[in-house]
Amino acid sequence: MRLIRSDGSPVQLGAVLASAGEGAIHEVLGHPESVAKVFHADLKDLSGKLAKVQAMIASPPDGAVQSDGFVVLTWPTDLLSDGSRAVGYLMPRIDTSDAVEIHTVSNPSNRANPLPTAPAWTPNVTWSHLVNVAANLCLAVDIVHRVNAVIGDFQERNILVNDTTRVTLVDCDSMQFIDSTGRQYLCGVARPEFTAPELAGMDLARTARGKPSDLFALAVHIHLLLMAGNHPFLRGEWTGPGEQPDALTLAASGQWAGGPGSALRTHPLAPPASFLPHAVQQLCTRAFTDGAHDPTARPTAAEWRETLLGMQLGTCARGHQMPVEADPCPWCHIDDQRLARRSARASYSGRSTDQVVYQVSTPMPAYSSSAQPVLSYPAVPPTAPAPTGNRNLFIVLGVAAAAVLALVLVFLIPSNQKSDQETMTATSRGLDDSYTTSTARSTVTSTTRSTVRSTVAAPPPRVPAAPPPNAKPCGGPVPGIYSHSAAGSDLTSCPFAMSVRDAVNATGHPDPRMVNAYSPVTNKWYAVTCVVEAVLTCRGGNNAVVYVY
CATH class of the missing domain: 1.10.510.10 (Transferase(Phosphotransferase) domain 1)
Structure with missing residues (x-):
């Protein structure tokens, strides 16, 4: 491409060095100290952009290029046209x-x-x-x-x-x-x-x-x-x-x-x-x-x-x-x-990945009806012999008393057995030995089924944190504080989402406020800010949204 400088001299453009939303950067053949930026023809408010560049060219700051040629500012130096209209400008080339x-x-x-x-x-x-x-x-x-x-x-x-x-x-x-x-x-x-x-x-x-x-x-x-x-x-x-x-x-x-x-x-x-x-x-x-x-x-x-x-x-x-x-x-x-x-993480990791050895040295005591407390009653004091004429009356009273006692035993013994079964159920649900022992001891003192059940009721299942339903999961699980990542917008690529997850894990902190992540798609680094919402949510780059969890 051949363009014209403001003094009318020609400029021959070479290869494209970079391209972005506003235009492309070209090398300038024969002038290795400069590059040319050519705006896209459909750039919004192109005329305003060119007017701004022309004003900047007219007021160059002192020191933009140091005495040894090092470029401090890539400040515009000359306007370029295609012969009919301005299309870009020259600026110092940097290494x-x-x-x-x-x-x-x-x-x-x-x-x-x-x-x-x-x-x-x-x-x-x-x-x-x-x-x-x-x-x-x-x-x-x-x-x-x-x-x-x-x-x-x-x-x-x-x-x-x-x-x-x-x-x-x-x-x-x-x-x-x-x-x-x-x-x-x-x-x-x-x-x-x-x-x-x-x-x-x-x-x-x-x-x-x-x-x-x-x-x-x-x-x-x-x-x-x-x-x-x-x-x-x-x-x-x-x-x-x-x-x-x-x-x-x-x-x-x-x-x-x-x-x-x-x-x-x-x-x-x-x-x-x-x-x-x-x-x-x-x-x-x-x-x-x-x-x-x-x-x-x-x-x-x-x-x-x-x-x-x-x-x-x-x-x-x-x-x-x-x-x-x-x-x-x-x-x-x-x-x-x-x-x-x-060291703390390594110690915790060691405890969490190795099973704990706990040798059972003595058998647990068996649970049976014979282990229940024996019900004792006060001894009946001796009585004087009854008169012969009242013998039949005493026989009737004795039979009635025996019947009442038998009825009492019928109700008490099944109740204790049921309480003991509840105690065994509680033990199987993970209660410690001290609780089991105290429950067994209190069986005869109005321990009820409803009380045991309310004591050992399992907590509701824990629902793991998850990103919003419209998030796109990216990759498989990895080791670290967070094992998963998901893209939260159409502008977010999965490679970048996984890179953000890895950057978060690299901090060693569960909720870092900012990380820098590399995008394999654009081959650029981006700073993203993170906040804890439903899961850790990171935003930045080119309007990217990443969930790590």
Whole structure:
């Protein structure tokens, strides 16, 4: 394909490097430093998109490309046309061979287990590298804010990190931008976990964002980098009333994990905010606590960068990197907690998979009518011999007494036998020996059938948790906290559902608030947020819904 630059010079496009919803990225023959984005002809509001790109070209931020050629922003550099109308633009080309999305660095699991096709340097990342990534991200944000632009959709897929910890922001044409005439080109998309609380419930396609909204998302990214991938509003121990509120509600109230006065406490397997230098803790408080009510209180990207670059790092006895002020080492504590949990799970697993040996050494006593208590009656005192004339009367009275006694015995003995049978039935249903003994002893003291039955009645059968009826089960059972997964929408593939299940199991936590899962269908990573509904329900990616149970 041959296109024309704004100065009339021709541009020959080469192979398609990537394709997405808005258009395709082509290499530019003869110009390895650039690539061309060509919009789809049927793109909604194409004219508005091209007008925005043209305005961005007219106001390039200083520092978008560093002096050594490293690209910090893929900012549009020139408009392209087909000779009759504009169809796309040129932008700097970045080297993606050694770059990964930022969640691959901030998430410890993703970092330690790169995909076979991904760069292999991430397992070697240390905490000092993460601090440097955070500082370089601050520089990129500061460069954007040098012009009248707001990143807007400030999520992890738009941030790339290379093996020198340098950061590039991509998809710059989606940013909010205001041109020299005051015309606003808005950013209508956002990810909830990176959205500032003041924007909650607003129509972003019609609402202009302020730069403080970027500073909220920047603080979240820094928290993820420094705090072992823990989101400040998603993972923690909720100590307030009721269920833990969602991330936006917590952000609006200024309650974050371990924050001052927050009901969301630090998770046992997360480092506490107190291990950070005091200056960094203050910036977090300004970003999340003070900024919830006054967005302008949030620290700027330049403030964050200066503080991060000024941190002094040391090493604990086990080799963990941490601020020199930290005592004790948070990573040692987390390692110890994980070891204790693994040991507990292994112990429990051993008990649950091996049958218990319980030798029967003596036979149980037999149950028979002969074992019943013997009914005793007071002895009849001797009487003086009756007169001969009353002999017949005494004989009649004696026969009557014998008949009454026999009748009493007829009723008592069957009653005891029935009670004993009930006792045996109760024993067969699982009562312990002490209960059986007490029941047998109380047989002659008005133990009734209804009493025994009500005591040993089996509990109602437990109904296992299950996803909604319209969910599509995916794959067979696997070992772990959750053995099954199901797709909850037509946009959710089974391979991705199973990947989410595996990511949840990998956390070792029954209800993680957020996980990152790889989709074998799109070959991309996605962050999903999880809440316990009928079963653990995870949402994210491209409107995916996954049930794990």
